[in-house]
Amino acid sequence: MARPADRDAAQMRLAAVVIAVAMLAWIGVQWLGARHGWAAKWAYLADLAAIGAFVWSLLVTWRIWRRRNGA
Incomplete structure (x- = not known):
């Protein structure tokens, strides 16, 4: 069974990857929308997806922080 510190490290790496991929996407x-003249609804959809990824990463990071501080 994995130690809690190993699990926390794996979750932090996952959160970091999600943040990086969400930002690049x-x-x-x-960029593609501006270059090809896509409708604004696709930009809003990309915004919502990125916000969702950032909120998820924030929640994962907050849970790890709470677990490490014993709260």
Whole structure:
């Protein structure tokens, strides 16, 4: 069974990857949309997806912080 510190480290790496991929995907969609003249609804969809990924990463990070502080 994995130790809690190992599990926390794996979850932090996952959160970091989600943040990085979400940011790159968001920038890519914004750039492609501007270049090809996509409708604004696709930009809003990309915004919502990125916000969802950031909120999820924030919640995972907050849970790890709470677990480490014994609260």
